[in-house]
Amino acid sequence: MGLPSESFYVCFMNEILFEFGGRPVTVLETAIAGGLLLLTLIVWLVLKTMREIRLRAETDTASAERIHELESHLSQLLKSQGEMTGRMQTMAEVFGSRQSDMMRAVNERLDGMGHKLGLSMADTSKQTQEGLRHVHERLAVIDRAQRTITDLSGQVGQLQAILSSKQTRGAFGQGRMEAIIQDQMAPSTYSFQATLSNNSRPDCLIHMPNGAPSLAVDAKFPLEAFNLLRKAESDDQLKYAQAQFRRDFSKHIQDIGEKYLLPGETQDTAFLFVPSESVFAELNESFEDLVQKAHRARVVIVSPSLLMLSIQVIQSVLRDAKMREQAHLIQAEVGHLIADVSRLNDRVGKLQSHFAQANKDIDQILISTDKISKRSRKIEDLELGEPEGKGQDVSASEPQLALTPKS
Structure with a gap:
């Protein structure tokens, strides 16, 4: 240590x-x-x-x-x-x-x-x-x-209260469908709750151009059995809900085909509007047989986004038909436009001849001014000489001017 x-x-x-x-x-x-x-x-x-x-x-x-x-x-x-x-x-x-x-x-x-x-x-x-x-x-x-979630929970509760009643649910689907159509189409191209010849009243009729039959749109999708599918807690409840949904959906497809597909009055295809994208996705994923059955019955199931796309296609068809109706007017206007262009060409030619004449006159004017300039230079080159008989009485004779050129 x-x-x-x-x-x-x-x-x-x-x-x-x-x-x-x-x-x-x-x-x-x-x-x-x-x-x-x-x-x-x-x-x-x-x-x-x-x-x-x-x-x-x-x-x-x-x-x-x-x-x-x-x-x-x-x-x-x-x-x-x-x-x-x-x-x-x-x-x-x-x-x-x-x-x-x-x-x-x-x-x-x-x-x-x-x-x-x-x-x-x-x-x-x-x-x-x-x-x-x-x-x-x-x-x-x-x-x-948290406040947003609280508000959303309140809105979900209100939506659930709306969808719990068949009448309010139908009004909800009808309201969404009407809002989409009103935003995309002119008032003269559709009718809500119109009465057909068999006294049936589809939720909407879209009028096609050139006197073609109208397209019927139904917004009463059966959601009772679909809600039972979501609430099912056991296999037995799920099977019962699936069977109930298939019966209700098949019955609704049959009613649309019988009420809204009238030869000569409506199109041979009708739209079934589903007011929810999630319900539409679940329907196509889990009930493909019902979707195929609807296609065979000429009933097209559309979600809000598909309805908007279909309306845009119909708008294109309406615009094309309107342009065809106005084709003769367009041709007449094109003829008038061609005549106007011809007149414009003639007037441009006349204006060009006027410009040529003006250019010729200007050239002649320049020649005259050149001559005047030359004569003025000659005058400048001359000198004033004294009169002959110098020393005589000026008053006795008239004055004379003698022009002599400069030495």
């Missing part, structure tokens, strides 16, 4: 043992006081011994030499005591300076640790506040989602 380090001794010497009069007393101070007390006790014992020896020396002269030796030993002991006291004071000063340096280093480290701890606590507080802000935002989103 190695010797303890200097810092260990310093820490051990600066350890507080007790307090005296409100002042802490360290191990170093206690050791110094103990050493001084021990030296004082030794000196006292030595002095006491010397007194005894002196007393004996008065009676015994033989011990004088011993007393002299003891005095020399005592002086050496006092000298050693002084040296020890000086060394202990030096050690106390060294330990004091070391203690102050250590306290200063400890304070600096504590300050540095306090600064780092403050920064760390500030960062932690900032991160905590940021996390709490995110938590509050998430809680707000969850609160909104």
Whole structure:
């Protein structure tokens, strides 16, 4: 094992043992006081011994030499005591300076640790506040989602209440079908609740162009047995619900074929509108035989999206028929347009001849101006000469001008 380090001794010497009069007393101070007390006790014992020896020396002269030796030993002991006291004071000063340096280093480290701890606590507080802000935002989103779910549950309850009654369910399907048709078609191209020759009233009749029979649309899909399918909890209930749904659906397909498929009055195909995409998907997935049976009976099952697509196709057919009806008007307008283009071509030719004549006139004008310019330059080249008979009376003869060219 190695010797303890200097810092260990310093820490051990600066350890507080007790307090005296409100002042802490360290191990170093206690050791110094103990050493001084021990030296004082030794000196006292030595002095006491010397007194005894002196007393004996008065009676015994033989011990004088011993007393002299003891005095020399005592002086050496006092000298050693002084040296020890000086060394202990030096050690106390060294330990004091070391203690102050250590306290200063400890304070600096504590300050540095306090600064780092403050920064760390500030960062932690900032991160905590940021996390709490995110938590509050998430809680707000969850609160909104919960309110939305509550609203949706209320709406689902209302929808369930609507679909629980056959009359309200029929009104719901009729309303969706009417909304889709009204948004896509002109009012003159359809009729709601129109009466046929057999006194039946389909939910909608779509009028086809060119006097073609109308297309019947039915919106009373049998949902009673279908709801039983969803509510079935056992195999027996499921089989009963499936059988009930097949009977109701087959009966409804038969009623549509008998009431709405009238030769010469309606198309040989009718639409059965299902007001829900999920019901339409379940019907095609689990009851393919019923779908095939409807196709054989010339009844097409349509969902809201398929009804919108079918209406767009019918609109294209109506636009094409209308364009064919107006074809003669289009041809007449095209003839008028051709005549207008011919007249425009003639007028452009006349305008071009006018421009050619104007260009010719401009060329002639330029020739005349060129001649005028040349004559003006000739006039500028001439000089005015003096009249003949110079010195005669001007009043006696008429003035004459002589034009002489410039030298």
